[in-house]
Amino acid sequence: MAQLEGSQAPLEFGGPLGTAAMLVLLPATMFHLLLVARSGPARLLGPPPYLPGLEELWSPRALLLLFAWLGLQAVLYLLPARKVAEGLELKDKSRLRYPINGFQALVLTTLLMGLGVTAGLPLGALPEMFLPLAFATTLTSFIFSLLLYVKALVAPASALAPGGSSGNPVYDFFLGRELNPRIGSFDFKYFCELRPGLIGWVLINLALLVREAELRGSPSLAMWLVNGFQLLYVGDALWYEEAVLTTMDITHDGFGFMLAFGDLAWVPFTYSLQAQFLLYHPQPLGWPMALFICLIQAVGYYIFRGANSQKNTFRKNPSDPSVAGLETIPTATGRQLLVSGWWGMVRHPNYLGDIIMALAWSLPCGVSHLLPYFYVLYFTVLLVHREARDEQQCLRKYGRAWREYCKRVPYRIMPYVY
Numbered sequence: 570m571a572q573l574e575g576s577q578a579p580l581e582f583g584g585p586l587g588t589a590a591m592l593v594l595l596p597a598t599m600f601h602l603l604l605v606a607r608s609g610p611a612r613l614l615g616p617p618p619y620l621p622g623l624e625e626l627w628s629p630r631a632l633l634l635l636f637a638w639l640g641l642q643a644v645l646y647l648l649p650a651r652k653v654a655e656g657l658e659l660k661d662k663s664r665l666r667y668p669i670n671g672f673q674a675l676v677l678t679t680l681l682m683g684l685g686v687t688a689g690l691p692l693g694a695l696p697e698m699f700l701p702l703a704f705a706t707t708l709t710s711f712i713f714s715l716l717l718y719v720k721a722l723v724a725p726a727s728a729l730a731p732g733g734s735s736g737n738p739v740y741d742f743f744l745g746r747e748l749n750p751r752i753g754s755f756d757f758k759y760f761c762e763l764r765p766g767l768i769g770w771v772l773i774n775l776a777l778l779v780r781e782a783e784l785r786g787s788p789s790l791a792m793w794l795v796n797g798f799q800l801l802y803v804g805d806a807l808w809y810e811e812a813v814l815t816t817m818d819i820t821h822d823g824f825g826f827m828l829a830f831g832d833l834a835w836v837p838f839t840y841s842l843q844a845q846f847l848l849y850h851p852q853p854l855g856w857p858m859a860l861f862i863c864l865i866q867a868v869g870y871y872i873f874r875g876a877n878s879q880k881n882t883f884r885k886n887p888s889d890p891s892v893a894g895l896e897t898i899p900t901a902t903g904r905q906l907l908v909s910g911w912w913g914m915v916r917h918p919n920y921l922g923d924i925i926m927a928l929a930w931s932l933p934c935g936v937s938h939l940l941p942y943f944y945v946l947y948f949t950v951l952l953v954h955r956e957a958r959d960e961q962q963c964l965r966k967y968g969r970a971w972r973e974y975c976k977r978v979p980y981r982i983m984p985y986v987y
């Protein structure tokens with residue numbers, strides 16, 4: 570990995586050049602996907618059907634809608650929480666407190682949307698606003714990231730993320746400098762990671778389902794499956810919201826453009842690609858194939874949830890009866906590494922379950938187009954890269970114990986494959 574003068578951690582994501590390229594390529598890819606999904610040929614590997622002009626991208630109404638959405642989610646975030654959890658210990662030995670009310674926010678948002686639709690809210694009109702909404706969200710992500718970068722300039726060194734002060738403005742803008750940017754108790758990174766983007770994804774899917782019902786009389790079985798699977802995924806993430814507090818995004822990565830754009834724009838507009846494809850390319854799906862796809866989804870979720878819960882339970886209470894009998898490797902930090910159960914199968918079983926689910930989300934779209942499988946391809950690349958980053962961090966944390974773990978559990982994500 571490249572190293573800059575004065576930087577504290579090795580550079581990632583291709584350093585300044587790589588991050589500069591991603592500042593352009595990530596939004597461009599998102600808009601390409603939005604345009605191709607609604608085009609007849611829906612050809613992923615080819616030019617977009619047309620290049621939209623500023624008059625099609627810029628809409629004050631879309632910006633207003635975005636801010637109303639962000640404001641609603643911020644209010645729901647600030648509501649009294651059923652629980653307040655503490656994050657991992659920071660460099661200064663303090664621990665931040667986080668509201669655990671994400672699932673409550675999802676339920677209240679769904680109720681509000683249901684009431685809105687009953688009162689005549691034209692939810693089915695949302696798909697026609699995807700381009701200006703994506704443009705407004707991208708613009709907001711850039712401006713928000715700039716404000717975060719400026720805020721980090723006056724933050725104490727102890728508040729900075731390990732990799733967020735390379736000295737290169739472009740790299741630091743992309744990766745994010747401050748680890749836990751807050752105003753009062755409002756944690757911007759935690760809020761963005763789980764609320765407007767993730768719940769917005771569910772709302773976009775629902776709007777596409779409503780639009781399909783308006784156009785064709787009723788939603789297709791494929792649209793129901795995609796909506797159901799992805800609602801389960803978001804509901805699961807918010808139900809187990811506290812687990813996010815131990816992820817590298819919260820504990821290690823600064824909050825910059827990558828996560829701001831990733832959370833606010835990339836998740837809702839690219840993770841809803843299957844539902845977008847289905848609205849413009851209806852797919853016949855018979856019950857036998859639908860049941861087979863549900864089985865794939867069930868297997869993926871079983872592995873995903875089983876592995877995540879096993880590790881999170883073990884980290885919270887190694888004596889819990891559900892994990893007490895598992896074999897472990899002691900480490901110099903006092904923490905132990907699971908080396909049996911899910912985490913004895915491969916080193917990231919949760920990623921395997923997640924990728925299997927990603928496949929189940931694409932299969933209802935048929936096999937006539939590559940576009941619906943973009944998420945599976947992107948997500949596999951993201952998790953392979955994420956796994957490599959995590960390995961480096963675990964090697965630094967656990968040294969010999971982690972090398973022993975790798976010897977005992979040689980495969981990373983897929984048994985006997987990778």
Ligand SMILES: NC(=O)C1=CN([C@@H]2O[C@H](COP(=O)(O)OP(=O)(O)OC[C@H]3O[C@@H](n4cnc5c(N)ncnc54)[C@H](OP(=O)(O)O)[C@@H]3O)[C@@H](O)[C@H]2O)C=CC1
Pocket residue numbers: 815816817818873877880884904905906907908912916917919920923955959962963
């Ligand atoms: N849909 C999406 O876009 C994305 C989804 N995800 C999903 O989010 C979930 C969380 O993934 P991620 O954030 O990468 O973190 P993980 O849940 O994979 O946690 C990794 C951490 O777990 C601990 N760990 C690793 N191996 C062991 C072991 N053998 N025994 C005990 N602890 C171990 C280490 O931390 P420590 O030892 O310090 O506790 C390691 O840093 C996954 O299910 C993933 O699929 C992730 C990214 C994007």
Ligand SMILES: CC(C)CCC[C@@H](C)[C@H]1CC=C2C3=C(CC[C@@]21C)[C@@]1(C)CC[C@H](O)C[C@@H]1CC3
Pocket residue numbers: 595762763802805806813816818827828830831832835836
């Ligand atoms: C190339 C992208 C723009 C880079 C941004 C990636 C982000 C979209 C993801 C980084 C880690 C994420 C996690 C989740 C969603 C996607 C992002 C923000 C989850 C919240 C998804 C649900 C899981 O149960 C937990 C995940 C934590 C990490």
